[in-house]
Amino acid sequence: MGRLIDLDGLARFSAGSRVFATGAAESSFNLAVDWARSVLGHGVELLAAGEPEPDTLCVAVSLVGSTTALGEQLPFGDEPERAVRALERRLGERAGAVVALNLAAENALIPLVAAARLGVPLVDGDGSGRVFPLLEQTTYALGGLSPAPVALAGGSGEVVLLETAADRVEELLRPVVLALGGWAVAACYPMAARDLAQAVVPGTVSLLMRAGEPGVARSVAAPYGVRALCRGRILAVEGSTGHGTDLALPSLPSSIVLRESEGLRRLVRLEAHNEIVLALADGAVVATVPDLICMVSTADEMVVDVDKAEPGLEVDIMVVRAAPVWHTARGLALGGPRAFGIPL
Amino acid sequence: MILGVALRIQEPSDEPSEAPVLVTVTGGVPSWPVARATARTASRACVALDLTGARTAAVAAIRVGGPCAPALRPVVGSGVATIVRGGHSVTGRRLAPLDTEAVRRFAAACGLADFAVTATGSPMLTEHELAVAAIIAAEVPDARITLSYEFGHPGLREREANAIRNAALGPEAGRIADEVARELPGVPAYFARSGSGLVSAHYFRRFPLACDLGATASGERGRAELGEAGRKAPDGVAAAYGAALAEPEAQVERIVQARGRAELERVLQDARDEALTRVVSAGAAPGSARIAETTVNPLSYLPDGLYRVRVTAGGRPWAG
Numbered sequence: 001m002g003r004l005i006d007l008d009g010l011a012r013f014s015a016g017s018r019v020f021a022t023g024a025a026e027s028s029f030n031l032a033v034d035w036a037r038s039v040l041g042h043g044v045e046l047l048a049a050g051e052p053e054p055d056t057l058c059v060a061v062s063l064v065g066s067t068t069a070l071g072e073q074l075p076f077g078d079e080p081e082r083a084v085r086a087l088e089r090r091l092g093e094r095a096g097a098v099v100a101l102n103l104a105a106e107n108a109l110i111p112l113v114a115a116a117r118l119g120v121p122l123v124d125g126d127g128s129g130r131v132f133p134l135l136e137q138t139t140y141a142l143g144g145l146s147p148a149p150v151a152l153a154g155g156s157g158e159v160v161l162l163e164t165a166a167d168r169v170e171e172l173l174r175p176v177v178l179a180l181g182g183w184a185v186a187a188c189y190p191m192a193a194r195d196l197a198q199a200v201v202p203g204t205v206s207l208l209m210r211a212g213e214p215g216v217a218r219s220v221a222a223p224y225g226v227r228a229l230c231r232g233r234i235l236a237v238e239g240s241t242g243h244g245t246d247l248a249l250p251s252l253p254s255s256i257v258l259r260e261s262e263g264l265r266r267l268v269r270l271e272a273h274n275e276i277v278l279a280l281a282d283g284a285v286v287a288t289v290p291d292l293i294c295m296v297s298t299a300d301e302m303v304v305d306v307d308k309a310e311p312g313l314e315v316d317i318m319v320v321r322a323a324p325v326w327h328t329a330r331g332l333a334l335g336g337p338r339a340f341g342i343p344l
Numbered sequence: 345m346i347l348g349v350a351l352r353i354q355e356p357s358d359e360p361s362e363a364p365v366l367v368t369v370t371g372g373v374p375s376w377p378v379a380r381a382t383a384r385t386a387s388r389a390c391v392a393l394d395l396t397g398a399r400t401a402a403v404a405a406i407r408v409g410g411p412c413a414p415a416l417r418p419v420v421g422s423g424v425a426t427i428v429r430g431g432h433s434v435t436g437r438r439l440a441p442l443d444t445e446a447v448r449r450f451a452a453a454c455g456l457a458d459f460a461v462t463a464t465g466s467p468m469l470t471e472h473e474l475a476v477a478a479i480i481a482a483e484v485p486d487a488r489i490t491l492s493y494e495f496g497h498p499g500l501r502e503r504e505a506n507a508i509r510n511a512a513l514g515p516e517a518g519r520i521a522d523e524v525a526r527e528l529p530g531v532p533a534y535f536a537r538s539g540s541g542l543v544s545a546h547y548f549r550r551f552p553l554a555c556d557l558g559a560t561a562s563g564e565r566g567r568a569e570l571g572e573a574g575r576k577a578p579d580g581v582a583a584a585y586g587a588a589l590a591e592p593e594a595q596v597e598r599i600v601q602a603r604g605r606a607e608l609e610r611v612l613q614d615a616r617d618e619a620l621t622r623v624v625s626a627g628a629a630p631g632s633a634r635i636a637e638t639t640v641n642p643l644s645y646l647p648d649g650l651y652r653v654r655v656t657a658g659g660r661p662w663a664g
Contacts, residue, residue, distance in 0.1 A: 026499065026502070027498065027499025027500070027501060027502050028499070030501070030502075031416055031501060034415045034416060035413055035415055035416065037415065038413065038414065038415030039415075065645055065646075066434065066643060066644065066645040066646045067644075067645070068434060068498055068499075068599075068643050068644075068646070068652075069433065069434045069435075069645075069646065071498060071499040071500065071501070071502075072433075072434050072464060072465060072467070072498060072499065072500050073409070073410070073431070073433055073434070073439070073464050073465070073500070074409065074410070074412040074413070074416050074464075074500060074501070075412065075413055075416070076410065076411055076412060076413065077412065077413030077414070077415075077416075133645070155410060156410055156439065178435060178646075178647060181433035181434070181435065181437065181439070182433055182434050182435055182645075182646055237639075237640075237641065254641075254642055274644040274645055305644075306641075306644060307641045307642070307643060307644055307652060308641065309641070310639050310641070311639075
């Protein structure tokens, strides 16, 4: 039997979605919470991945692009349903459930908005267990599913449908998202519930709802384990100033250099391509993708966005172990260091 | 001799009204109580106050952008708001031409004089906010206009909320600045900022939001500087002392686009120049204005060359 995500559930879910979320601009997160609250009505039904009828069409919904852009150019409000409806028109079939691509901040809430507006259940799980920059970096892809066709809905009423081989989705998607103003809502990975059940990281929605309860330990949001790498003060943030290309993605790399506050006082270097992909301590590799590396401010215990890292800030570096499927050979090929151009 | 003043906003329930706390500072050493005649001989007065609970005016809010989800519309309390077509994306693309006629109609009909203007994309391109301001000024000659880009913060709703609160505080800030000028004739007045630093009375009248939590910030500073004695000093004394120790400060926050290092250096120089101009307007002696900090962060998931830039400038007060 399904359970309802009501206003109280939304409060816990939204708090839980930020426990380890990077890239969550305050502004876009706040608007996603207000947006979700305004459309929730009596609540959204939450179903375990195995619960829908096996033939039910399930659709993954996510924000794509920049949270800064979303916080600046506000949604019209119908983007999630507009994207799903466009995909339904292409497939000639109604979606019976919505699922998240990942559950980081607004990416957790926009599928909830979609489910509420469409009047369908949300599946308890996601396609990542963390967050990766590319639409194809999901456990759905590892399960042999294609992100395409992808329907994109922009904030000015636009709908764009991409139909292509799985490995060209990103290449086509990025310039379109930029043309839409820097963000869009994507409906993608159309799949039967039986296929979803094989590929999803299960139970993560209810997990985050537990993690978002007041006073619950941060580690609850990390079902596969979490370790504290070190505590340090940021010394420098270095941004590359571009390579002369317009649409390179992942977007430009940056480096964050910290000095460990205690113990060995190691020099810690974090390499970021939108997300932090590598951590070095005195030159030795201490953490890499697919595990999630994040900075948590010691002042307010919030995750610090790579965009917001600045000298003087003291942070704990936490490493959240990725779902087991990411540590298989195929998982590492898709979401490991080499996928980010790091030959490790 | 510098005069520190801790003011408390009078709320209707306050009986009787509280006198301001005065502290003089000579060579960094605080002294209180202070006679009124002595206060009037100060080289400058630095006022610390929190604007929490201050009287607010009804604001006419104009947002420039597309239609949005009802839950995300402007929040104006007792004022009025409209959304007009226009604005830019963060990548600098014009979303729509500015609906100048809609701005004109709203400005003429709203019946209010305190305006807050927030355009989509203004941290990147300010032109639509400036254009709206020109239209308002033409329609409502005595209008007081806050433009959201002055607060820089990316995130339309937060910037808009800042602009609306700034506009709402305007009349009360003017009244407070008048009162300080009346009480301390001929003494140049500064007001403590929320984070750190001071601004001139002139700047405070235009941007009272910068001083929203001036007494809280000054109190912390003052208490820290007083050391052991700070623990025994009353809140007002700590705030007055903290304000007297502060110097003018101003910030500029922008989203900029630059290809390559040379162009980035150029746009950073523009932002620095603006911060220097602003800190002089905030009461720094022109020769003393300097850049205290420049922060540059590339924006994730956007094309190469888009950065969030924040520049802080400081300087010595021109007075005293």
